Amino acid sequence: MKILIVGGGGREHTIALKIAENPAVTKLYAAPGNGGMAAISECVPFKATDVAGITAWAKENAIDFVVVAPDDPLCLGMVDALAEVGIPAFGPNKAAAIIEGSKVFSKNLMKKYGIPTAAYETFEDFDAAVAYLQTADMPIVVKADGLALGKGVLICNTHEEAVEAVSSMMKDEKFGQSGKSVVIEEFLTGPEVSVLAFTDGKVVKPMVSSMDHKRALDHDEGLNTGGMGTIAPNPCYTPELAERCMQEIFLPTINAMNAEGRTFKGCLYFGLMMTPKGPKVIEYNCRFGDPETQVVLPLLKSDLLTIMQATVNGTLADTEVEFDNGAACCVVIASGSYPVSYKSGYVISGLEAAGENALVIHAGTKLVDGDIVTAGGRVLGVVGRCKCLPGAISKAYEAAKKIHFTDMHMRSDIGQRALAELNK
Numbered sequence: 001m002k003i004l005i006v007g008g009g010g011r012e013h014t015i016a017l018k019i020a021e022n023p024a025v026t027k028l029y030a031a032p033g034n035g036g037m038a039a040i041s042e043c044v045p046f047k048a049t050d051v052a053g054i055t056a057w058a059k060e061n062a063i064d065f066v067v068v069a070p071d072d073p074l075c076l077g078m079v080d081a082l083a084e085v086g087i088p089a090f091g092p093n094k095a096a097a098i099i100e101g102s103k104v105f106s107k108n109l110m111k112k113y114g115i116p117t118a119a120y121e122t123f124e125d126f127d128a129a130v131a132y133l134q135t136a137d138m139p140i141v142v143k144a145d146g147l148a149l150g151k152g153v154l155i156c157n158t159h160e161e162a163v164e165a166v167s168s169m170m171k172d173e174k175f176g177q178s179g180k181s182v183v184i185e186e187f188l189t190g191p192e193v194s195v196l197a198f199t200d201g202k203v204v205k206p207m208v209s210s211m212d213h214k215r216a217l218d219h220d221e222g223l224n225t226g227g228m229g230t231i232a233p234n235p236c237y238t239p240e241l242a243e244r245c246m247q248e249i250f251l252p253t254i255n256a257m258n259a260e261g262r263t264f265k266g267c268l269y270f271g272l273m274m275t276p277k278g279p280k281v282i283e284y285n286c287r288f289g290d291p292e293t294q295v296v297l298p299l300l301k302s303d304l305l306t307i308m309q310a311t312v313n314g315t316l317a318d319t320e321v322e323f324d325n326g327a328a329c330c331v332v333i334a335s336g337s338y339p340v341s342y343k344s345g346y347v348i349s350g351l352e353a354a355g356e357n358a359l360v361i362h363a364g365t366k367l368v369d370g371d372i373v374t375a376g377g378r379v380l381g382v383v384g385r386c387k388c389l390p391g392a393i394s395k396a397y398e399a400a401k402k403i404h405f406t407d408m409h410m411r412s413d414i415g416q417r418a419l420a421e422l423n424k
Contacts, residue, residue: 010363036362120185146178191236229414336407358399
């Protein structure tokens, strides 16, 4: 089989490594791929959002199956375009991808079908949003309606901060068209849990839970990022909570999307808060989370490509989805002052040594004249695996310390929150 993976980040490299384990795969392509993916796949120079270009190329090259990994091409309808030319693809169609593409849609969906989430209001008018904020309790959360690279969510502690957040989105257009509408919602408290789930629109098979670390600096300080590290499984997510989430959130969401004529097939990401009143949805993503994928898929024992095909074919109920009982930790190595401005093009050393006892996932890298160089904010994810979480954390950091490049930055406390939870 010839397989094409759309995207070029850490999530895509992780997916590529798992798919390459299937003996039926004869050729792997990546569009556009990265420096790490180039070692196991042929990289083709398309932007992930080039729906027409990638679809035409896939047809010309007789690609058997496509994995559309990022949010943008899913929301643009790449799965639909591929289906039109007879190529099966993993991921939701455009109608279903709106569950991430519009926060207004997803919040209204949850309200309509009684899926637990934070209380909220939506606004398309700046003055109306500001007037609402004057009477709202703080802290409060302001979200851009559309896609914003994981950065369109601002937690505001004062009325002034909240007004500034709304102004940056609606007036200054910080997130472009994504901020034309905003969601202002109640600030929830409790442990956060990420759960990715395979679904064929009929059944839901959750993956192992994980815990993300969004802030740039130790002790959850600094700016919000796309994720500075993850661990799996999340010790806050007990079997009892997992069953509640299945009955109160996961299945109701799939059923709601079916009722709306937007059947969801692929990977549905549930960002959850375990509040004092029970589990509530913070957000949905219409694809694998990044960097959650980097700790979840290395623990998958079943064949990933077979599962992906089952979500497309509607046979997930009969397909094995089994995970290892161990633990994984991913430490993200970033460029300089990420998520603010940073320079790229620095040569990376120590990758081979780091890979001896850990999995080195490439995110923002590219291959230049035989060297792997930095080419993004989040450059690498170093994944340690072990039977226990302390061992996984230790392995990840031991390996990460062998890697070097100019202005390298990583948090030193990934997994410490989870260890504190385990030691309660």
